[in-house]
Amino acid sequence: MVSLFLTDEELGKKDDDHKPAKLPLRPGHLWSPALRPTRKTVKRSIFGLLLCICVYLFVKNIPTDVPIRDHRRPVYEHDGSGTERRKPGVPLAKPAPAPKAHGQKTDPSLVQHGYNGPLQFLNLASSLYAITNTKGGYLANRNVLFAASSLKSAAGLLPLACSMGAELRSYVHFALMSRSEIELEELRRINGVDDTCHIIFHDARPDHSSASTDARLSTGTSRALEHIYRYMHPQALIVDGSSTEERPFLDGLRTKASSLEIPLIELPEHAPSQVAWISKLDSASLAAWNKASVDILVHAPPSGSGSLIRLLRSLSRADFTASAVPHLTIELPYDIDMPTAKFLQSFKWPPAQVHNPTHANQLSLRHRIPREGLTEEESSVRLLESFWPAVARDSHVLVLSPQAEVSPQFFHYLRYTLLEYKYSNAAVLQQWEKRLLGISLHLPATLLNASEPFRPPTKLDAENHVMESGKTAVDGPTSFLWQAPNSDAMLLFGQKWAELHGFVSRLLEYQHKSPPTQPFLSQKLVSKKYPAWLEHALQLCRARGYWTLYPSEAVATDLATIHNELYQAPEEFEAEFEPDPAEWSELVLTSRRLLEQLPDGGSLPPFKDLPLLAWDGKVTNLATLDTESREYTVTFREAIGGCEGLKPADLTPKLTAADLFCSKENAGAALN
Structure with a gap:
């Protein structure tokens, strides 16, 4: 390598000593020596070829399951709250297929709930930054939050949220914390939600939610609610508390709602049709849902x-x-x-x-x-x-x-x-x-x-x-x-x-x-x-x-x-x-x-x-x-x-x- 780039003066001098002496040419005699590549050119070509091969092999085998780090969004490693912190170099407890980003369809039969990596909320920040006009920075405001993980539960809650939003007494938000990879626009279309409902949607799903373990999904729900609370301070949180809803979702939501002192309204099965009057109440009335007692x-x-x-x-x-x-x-x-x-x-x-x-x-x-x-x-x-x-x-x-x-x-x-x-x-x-x-x-x-x-x-x-x-x-x-x-x-x-x-x-x-x-x-x-x-x-x-x-x-x-x-x-x-x-x-x-x-x-x-x-x-x-x-x-x-x-x-x-x-x-x- 040193001789290839002639970085040593002594080596350059020794090369001159081996050059043949120039002899005078006889008149009329034309002689041209055969051109052949020098030793330096050969070495350079071989080194360049090897370098190209190495670059090609690296690009071809670059890992595809490492998510892009966005420093605007929080990233969490799991702690003792339900999942283990993975040390560098230690493989996952269960090998899982490479998860795909939201919007890319995955065959449900191939999905294994074994992914337990760090949490990222790639689609949550944009919707939270856009609700400053709801005065979510104040502890007392008019924000009411609906949340769902199961699509069946979401289908039961959305008509209630739509009726509440149409009353224009509160700012109504809906957060999806699901394993499903459904797009929010598709969810709106399927459930007949249009602009007259006045619902603000939030995609609170963590990355790789479809392949996440139950513990990761529960922790992700808790973390997502914590971020929503900082930007929204909801006066009440309404969920489907029946067996239709995902249990990891409810567990994470109950724990975090209790620690943040957010009034949690859990509607039992078939409740949206029986308590439709709840959509007529404003945020202050809903905040007193669990406080008001009757004997x-x-x-x-x-x-x-x-x-x-x-x-x-x-x-x-x-x-x-x-x-x-x-x-x-x-x-x-x-x-x-x-x-x-x-x-x-x-x-x-x-x-x-x-x-x-x-x-x-x-x-x-x-x-x-x-x-x-x-x-x-x-x-x-x-x-x-x-x-x-x-x-x-x-x-x-x-x-x-x-x-x-x-x-x-x-x-x-x-x-x-x-x-x-x-x-x-x-x-x-x-x-x-x-x-x-x-x-x-x-x-x-x-x-x-x-x-x-x-x-x-x-x-x-x-x-x-x-x-x-x-x-x-x-x-x-x-x-x-x-x-x-x-x-x-x-x-x-x-x-x-x-x-x-x-x-x-x-x-x-x-x-x-x-x-x-x-x-x-x-x-x-x-x-x-x-x-x-x-x-x-x-x-x-x-x-x-x-x-x-x-x-x-x-x-x-x-x-x-x-x-x-x-x-x-x-x-x-x-x-x-x-x-x-x-x-x-x-x-x-x-x-x-x-x-x-x-x-x-x-x-x-x-x-x-x-x-x-x-x-x-x-x-x-x-x-x-x-x-x-x-x-x-x-x-x-x-x-x-x-x-x-x-x-x-x-x-x-x-x-x-x-x-x-x-x-x-x-x-x-x-x-x-």
Whole structure:
């Protein structure tokens, strides 16, 4: 090699010594020596040929299974979370065929799920960079994420995502984390997704997903969700939680969603068709999906078993799809008749048809000790001590009369209206939800005095019945807000329950110390047909300006009915109550799905479009209601609370109702 390129001077000199001497030529004699290649030329040619052969062999045998490294996208090696880190030079545990990039079809029969290499998300960055206008960098935004691995699950979720996107209340995203090599455009076309759906798609599949091991796919799902979270901060994550979905996908998603504190909504089998109303909710309502809990409270009558058994059977037939089954508490009297005792021995809660993998018992039976009948005070105390909200904002209770019967769809309506009117962006920002005592499932036929008939309002009774176009809204039945609470079938919010608890405890303490003939307390506005606690609830509503949401007459027929043929008066009024001979007819419940029951395609009207009624059933407006509330509060504080000379501007409501009770010497302290 050294002589080939003449890099040594000494070698060059020795070559000159071997050259033949130049001899003079004779005139006329022409001689030309034969040309032949020099030794240097031969060596160079041989070396060049060998070099070309080496280059050719390298190019021909270059590895094709090494992916191109893109430094804009993260690359991960597996750790102890489910896969082993592969050391350099160590072959794969299972040899797999060379995987192909997305878009290249692979024969499924030749695919082995043995690839366990580093993770790359080659198609995720571009879609995440493009969603800056959704304000995904903020923890609070309007982003909702659907995710799927199984194409069958994707086909079930996409219509729901399309309906939600068409509502334009949230930014709807769909992430595919599948083994399938299907193109996103083909997935859209097959499932009928067009631009009217307003869905933002994300290809969150790792490289070589079709050949990946289960552990790699699970880790890839977890890693992909972590990247999506950084750019999107979804308020809720919706997946198919049934056996149709890939188990590695669900395992990775559950683990990461829990660590990132993303609300995970797992829809059971066939749920998209049963909970289609979920598409009407906004991102804030969906974020509260797992936080909002409901307990059911039933006070059994002192005698007779028919009405209680009918109620419990209707609860067992109810559909609790896509939500936790409520805890059920039954308050029993001292004497339990034999049919009731026998029925409760075989009664199971949750019902047998409800998926309950942990076999948890959600039933509590409470048996009263005193043999004698309850007084008004004892009845109110007994009810309010039956439940206490663990988290005041999110723990709620449904109080059901023994005479009630609920429809199979009642809990869908309850969840839908609870999430919309308690947790939605509109309800929270406008603070209307602070005035809402609860949600009634039953539409009464009379006023609270049980003697005057009640006429439900219509759309024209709403204060804002004139639309933006200047035209008057079309008249018809509608849900409405009424200052009068209900004891037959009503959900009470946890915060309001805690406030009612404090109000009654202080009121009873005052009654023990005050003269028995206090004029203010002698006014009874609620009929003895209803339990005693309802009178206290009405007093709190009048003092605070609270109201209850009632369904329209058309919707009420699909929620609950109150039976009168087995009616029993409340135990505290049993001796003095005389049944009204003019009993109203009962509603016949239907079994239509929720969106079929509700008007306007299932969309719930905003608070401002709902008629507002005073406690006596008269149509009013917000300004009048507030004025009457302030006047009632001043009167109550002076007559009951021991506070005198207070102005409405001096009132500072407290969640325990302590501001309504004070004495002359500490009136100022109650305001602090």
